[in-house]
Ligand code: ATP
């Protein structure tokens with residue numbers, strides 16, 4: 001077992017370990033992941049999923065999936081399905097333990113009745129505005145509601161009539177009778193039930209009163225026998241209330257433990273804001289590859305393993321902080337470097353004619369699929385007289401350190417020959433370079449006996465006649481600033497949206513081995529980055545998951561030095 005000083009340990013694991021050692025819960029570990037079905041899951045949720053399912057797996061326990069569906073109106077079955085498929089995709093399994101807080105509505109109602117009968121809850125007729133006034137502030141105590149002293153009989157009668165739909169929405173609430181002078185505002189007679197005439201996605205119109213999060217959550221944990229109820233820091237101040245309900249009801253009492261939520265630079269995690277981006281058309285949908293949603297990351301080219309790995313590496317802390325998005329990119333790069341086959345693709349093609357290469361000749365050169373993993377083998381790539389190379393691999397007037405193509409200069413074509421640029425064709429009006437003429441040296445074929453002659457630069461290429469046309473989408477950060485909320489006074493966080501977060505290139509050329517590439521499969525385009533096949537397109541479309549340049553490795557190096 002992982003002890004406190006093991007690299008993967010964290011304070012929550014240590015609590016679970018202590019509880020196991022003390023034989024609390026008879027050695028049982030049962031966690032839960034409790035999403036509200038009001039949006040799609042994002043990378044922050046992945047942290048919570050990995051933590052909850054991870055703890056259960058590590059200690060031979062189980063993790064429930066529980067939809068926290070106590071807000072009809074904002075919730076939808078569409079979200080339920082998308083949440084389930086995202087968790088499965090991440091690699092976790094809740095077995096047959098798919099629960100809904102709404103499954104417990106009757107029992108929660110009965111719990112409330114118990115509190116009313118014990119004189120620990122009352123029906124309050126204050127409006128929302130009045131309730132706020134009575135509540136007091138952080139520095140001033142609140143005032144008792146004039147309805148606080150209602151008799152048990154009156155409260156029971158009113159509660160039954162609330163359920164029966166006799167009162168208007170917002171006219172009454174059921175409140176816990178705790179302490180209006182408590183220094184913790186959550187303990188100042190919090191609302192347990194409110195009247196809502198909304199159709200629920202599961203219970204339909206059966207109910208017109210709905211429990212609040214605070215009343216539903218702990219009791220649902222208790223009903224399921226959860227041992228460790230892990231949640232984010234903003235619920236720390238709710239813990240006394242979580243404990244109070246369970247203590248008053250004298251039911252099984254799980255332990256709530258809070259950890260810091262994940263924040264990532266150059267993006268944001270609020271479902272409400274992500275919804276705004278979708279609704280206002282700043283992105284193409286929840287699965288837009290620029291979104292931090294699991295659906296978006298998946299389409300972008302992220303793998304479940306890279307995300308799990310990231311969640312492991314960021315650890316679990318007690319204090320909020322922001323993680324550099326470069327670390328997430330690094331985790332993907334690390335995996336794809338090992339696993340993704342390498343291919344050649346030219347994003348901005350420049351035509352090259354090899355004047356001394358026979359017009360009707362086609363050779364197949366042998367290319368290595370992944371030098372990191374010889375077992376991935378080799379493939380044949382056709383080479384012919386007319387090729388495409390990257391526009392940026394040619395400079396008419398090259399700077400000193402430019403070792404690629406230029407008039408009179410030699411360069412090696414990856415896996416093939418050394419060529420020399422002998423002519424440049426330009427568009428007469430704009431002066432734009434449209435074609436290069438080169439000669440090849442037949443004695444320099446890669447892998448051949450004399451092929452070893454060295455030149456400084458090697459560039460990638462495809463054969464014009466054999467390559468396939470493809471669309472390539474280059475993504476950049478969604479926001480221009482690490483913190484999207486870093487704005488001038490009065491300005492909106494959306495003013496930090498990156499106008500250049502997407503660049504679409506429609507006339508790219510890729511080597512023929514990519515014909516029939518399967519959606520969501522990954523490739524390294526040599527010298528360019530990691531790409532994945534888009535799942536929603538019929539034409540060959542690639543999303544750039546991450547460029548090759550690893551900014552995280554640089555940061556780490558600098559940290560070690562400093
Ligand atoms: P949002 O504020 O974006 O609406 P939420 O917390 O309301 O998110 P829920 O559906 O209630 O979303 O979250 C389900 C679980 O995921 C909760 O236990 C929550 O604490 C956890 N969670 C949500 N966001 C993060 C995050 N950024 N980092 C870690 N855990 C998170």
Ligand code: MG
Nearest residue numbers: 035036068213
């Ligand atoms: Mg929530």
